[in-house]
Amino acid sequence: MIPLAKDNLTKADVQDKLKEIFSHYQGDKQELIPILQETQENFRYVPAAAMREIARFLRMPESTIYGVSTFYAQFKLTPLGKKLIRVCRGTACHVRGASKVLAEVEKQLGIKAGQTSDDLEYTLETVACIGACALAPTMTIDNETYGKMTTKKVAEVLGDTSKAE
Amino acid sequence: MTRAKPSNGNKERTIYVCQGTGCISGKSFEITEALKKAVKEQGLQGVNIDFTGCHGFCEQGPVAIVEPEGIFYAHVTVADVPEIVESHLRDGKPVERLFYKDPVSGEAIPYHKDIKFYSMQQRIVLRNCGRLNPERIEDYMAVGGYESLKKVLKEITPEQVIDEVKRSGLRGRGGAGFPTGTKWEFCHNAVGDQKYMICNADEGDPGAFMDRSTMEGDPHTVIEGMTIAAYAIGASEGYIYIRAEYPLAVKRVRLAIQQAEEKGFLGDKIQGSDFSLHIHVKEGAGAFVCGEETALLASIEGKRGMPRPRPPFPANSGLWGKPTTINNVKSLATVPVIIDKGTEWYASTGTEKSKGTCVFALTGKIANSGLIEVPMGIPLRKIIYEIGGGIPGNKKFKAVQTGGPSGGCLPESFLDQSVDYESLAAAGSMMGSGGMVVMDEETCMVDVARYFLSFTQAESCGKCVPCRIGTKQMLDILERICQGEGRPEDIPLLQQLGEQIKAGSLCGLGQTAPNPVLTTLRYFRDEYEAHINEKRCPALSCTKLISFYILPDKCQGCGICARECPTECIAGGKRMVHVIDQEKCVRCGTCLEVCPERFSAIIKVSAEEVDVPSEPIPVKEKPKAAAA
Numbered sequence: 001m002i003p004l005a006k007d008n009l010t011k012a013d014v015q016d017k018l019k020e021i022f023s024h025y026q027g028d029k030q031e032l033i034p035i036l037q038e039t040q041e042n043f044r045y046v047p048a049a050a051m052r053e054i055a056r057f058l059r060m061p062e063s064t065i066y067g068v069s070t071f072y073a074q075f076k077l078t079p080l081g082k083k084l085i086r087v088c089r090g091t092a093c094h095v096r097g098a099s100k101v102l103a104e105v106e107k108q109l110g111i112k113a114g115q116t117s118d119d120l121e122y123t124l125e126t127v128a129c130i131g132a133c134a135l136a137p138t139m140t141i142d143n144e145t146y147g148k149m150t151t152k153k154v155a156e157v158l159g160d161t162s163k164a165e
Numbered sequence: 166m167t168r169a170k171p172s173n174g175n176k177e178r179t180i181y182v183c184q185g186t187g188c189i190s191g192k193s194f195e196i197t198e199a200l201k202k203a204v205k206e207q208g209l210q211g212v213n214i215d216f217t218g219c220h221g222f223c224e225q226g227p228v229a230i231v232e233p234e235g236i237f238y239a240h241v242t243v244a245d246v247p248e249i250v251e252s253h254l255r256d257g258k259p260v261e262r263l264f265y266k267d268p269v270s271g272e273a274i275p276y277h278k279d280i281k282f283y284s285m286q287q288r289i290v291l292r293n294c295g296r297l298n299p300e301r302i303e304d305y306m307a308v309g310g311y312e313s314l315k316k317v318l319k320e321i322t323p324e325q326v327i328d329e330v331k332r333s334g335l336r337g338r339g340g341a342g343f344p345t346g347t348k349w350e351f352c353h354n355a356v357g358d359q360k361y362m363i364c365n366a367d368e369g370d371p372g373a374f375m376d377r378s379t380m381e382g383d384p385h386t387v388i389e390g391m392t393i394a395a396y397a398i399g400a401s402e403g404y405i406y407i408r409a410e411y412p413l414a415v416k417r418v419r420l421a422i423q424q425a426e427e428k429g430f431l432g433d434k435i436q437g438s439d440f441s442l443h444i445h446v447k448e449g450a451g452a453f454v455c456g457e458e459t460a461l462l463a464s465i466e467g468k469r470g471m472p473r474p475r476p477p478f479p480a481n482s483g484l485w486g487k488p489t490t491i492n493n494v495k496s497l498a499t500v501p502v503i504i505d506k507g508t509e510w511y512a513s514t515g516t517e518k519s520k521g522t523c524v525f526a527l528t529g530k531i532a533n534s535g536l537i538e539v540p541m542g543i544p545l546r547k548i549i550y551e552i553g554g555g556i557p558g559n560k561k562f563k564a565v566q567t568g569g570p571s572g573g574c575l576p577e578s579f580l581d582q583s584v585d586y587e588s589l590a591a592a593g594s595m596m597g598s599g600g601m602v603v604m605d606e607e608t609c610m611v612d613v614a615r616y617f618l619s620f621t622q623a624e625s626c627g628k629c630v631p632c633r634i635g636t637k638q639m640l641d642i643l644e645r646i647c648q649g650e651g652r653p654e655d656i657p658l659l660q661q662l663g664e665q666i667k668a669g670s671l672c673g674l675g676q677t678a679p680n681p682v683l684t685t686l687r688y689f690r691d692e693y694e695a696h697i698n699e700k701r702c703p704a705l706s707c708t709k710l711i712s713f714y715i716l717p718d719k720c721q722g723c724g725i726c727a728r729e730c731p732t733e734c735i736a737g738g739k740r741m742v743h744v745i746d747q748e749k750c751v752r753c754g755t756c757l758e759v760c761p762e763r764f765s766a767i768i769k770v771s772a773e774e775v776d777v778p779s780e781p782i783p784v785k786e787k788p789k790a791a792a793a
Contacts, residue, residue, distance in 0.1 A: 021588060023632045025202050028467075029466070030466050030467040031467060032467035033447075033448075033450055033464065033467050034447075034448070034579040035235075036450070037409070037448060037450065057788065059263050067469055068467070071452060071469040071470065071471075071626075072408055072450035072451050072452050072470070073450070073451030073452060074451040075450065089371070089620075090371035090372050091372035091528070091529070091566065091569065091600065091602045091616070091617075092371075092372050092526075092528035092529050092534070092602055093371075094371075094527045094613075095530060095602060095604055095608050095613070096529070096530075097501055100753070100754070107731065108206045114600070115350060126621060126622070127367070127410065128369065128371050128453060129371035129372060129373070129374075129380075129410075130186075130410055131186060131372070131373070131377040131410070132186050132187050132190060132374065132532070132601075133223075133224075133372050133373075133374055133525075133528040134223030134374075134534040134535045134536075135187050135191075135223055135224070135226070135530060136534075138168065138190070143270075143412060144190070145186060145187075145189065145190035147189060147190045147191065151619055151755070151758075152725065154249035154687075155531065161494055
């Protein structure tokens, strides 16, 4: 079982936001994934309280919502950091040294892949392929793509966003 | 060349900047803006700045083409903008230093049409990619877009469309190669009040990006093909299922749908006919298994994306139990061309059983990596050495991996094999979605097999036992081998497990997951044996099996390696021969990377002891001449 986050969101916060999200939908069961996507976009994760509200809205058991949320890699049950850093582990990136790039990013941020820094600044993930294989190895920070990475370039790329140390 | 905007004479020029995902990461948005600004500042008349989708030659990105001459610029930066504008766009003198350089001859090639990477291709699916502005439907219409749809609606019955596509020999480009026309026929003949047409754009294979590039570069062709398909099967609702990892493709497809609706190519009573189609975009949520058609259907329905046994096939019972056809992006992008140019024309390309062209994402250890489209049946050698420009750095070719995690690795002896569905399958690999990753002597084949298994194992949905547990077992064994803890019985065990998982899994993911292992066992067994019996990695790649040494007769004691070493395991001092503490070394290879080339004092070995001093010793003085 993947633990749910202990968060500071009040029930009212979640309800207000979700009310707005629900206004874009009819309440059909097929809308679950788009609703979860919008929820995630708003809160940067899927709060436990939101699952309850979605279950009510779609008239489905909460366990189904939980099941779907944990099935897809996109949905997070704990808050993401302000910056989402993804290192591509696609085949082309792998043969061109993605693991070294990942190790360097892990070293510089002091967190492992799949973790979020304690100050909620960064979340580091690996991704199966971002489809920019000709530029391998690649990484992304939020929606920016950085190609032809080297361990040396990591500091430079992270420097764009990193807090002063 | 067919361009969306024909230029009149030599006076008017258009510079098309590529805005595919690859070139955007090279700041092509900024380049476009800088060009616009510079042209305005110079007050140039008759110069247009426009953008296109992916040109396919991402390696050379950001790229730009100046028409009507067809001058191709590679590796453009914002700093190059003033020179392009002043020299080329104003004075008509192209900027030579930005020309593409042939990786073999080193020669600078000014014209797009002369670059081997392009000239040896035959583009059908990608015919418009990089040639028109994907965000303007008028550009697509100017090159004959939506004419096939009009023709179909006006004069061809659904049965005739199916017959045409059947006769063209088009086979599913998603990987399995099922005849597209036959698939449509099943759905057309199925009984149901509502039918669905789905475009599978959940391109999950690592190392493949042609569907992304097609949607980013020419979204209307996908929509036109999909609309024709929907007409043939009798569907009035359609879904395009796109990976959420492709935000630009999602954006451009959404825009294209909106434009097509405005022009009456989508929606109710299309072009005044009785046929209506509404297309919706569904974003995937990050699950590789959703590329499998029954899992994709479950995902659209809002459920966990798990496959189910077939039959019933989606043609009879698909989305919400209704007859459904699911086609890949490339299959659909081919349809308008078949209708336009005819089945004979299409079927004249390719081999007897594999017609037309195939699109590959050529990546890995290759000089010209990018997206290519070639006739079926082309020999691998031609793709790798002529279009791809060979292996960079004078390294030796080792293998080519096709079909992503479902495919296999083929050795040098297959270089003269023809590339088509049948011959790839006979070699134990598959066409798959078209990833083609080239590997050189530095790539460890056991590690590649381990890599793919780690991917499929993580992506296994967990529904059936052979896939869920079998891939985990195989991965454990491969990890053990890469760590130097392999056992002699591991090879037959991997073989046996692989065959059982293939036979026993529910869907395509499990049925093909062992392929990378089985093919490497077949063609590169010696590498497995070296790992297991000699604890040696012949490619010098598996960290646990390699060591780094500093050669005392080459080290000049500059100290760079010691400074850069992340674990501080290199001892030395000024003008002292440095020594690596093998116990503390984590084999990251930083020292080898930073050691100045003129010294080249660090070597990487596997299962070999190198005679080096145990403590730093003074550097041997060299004759004066060498000091410079």
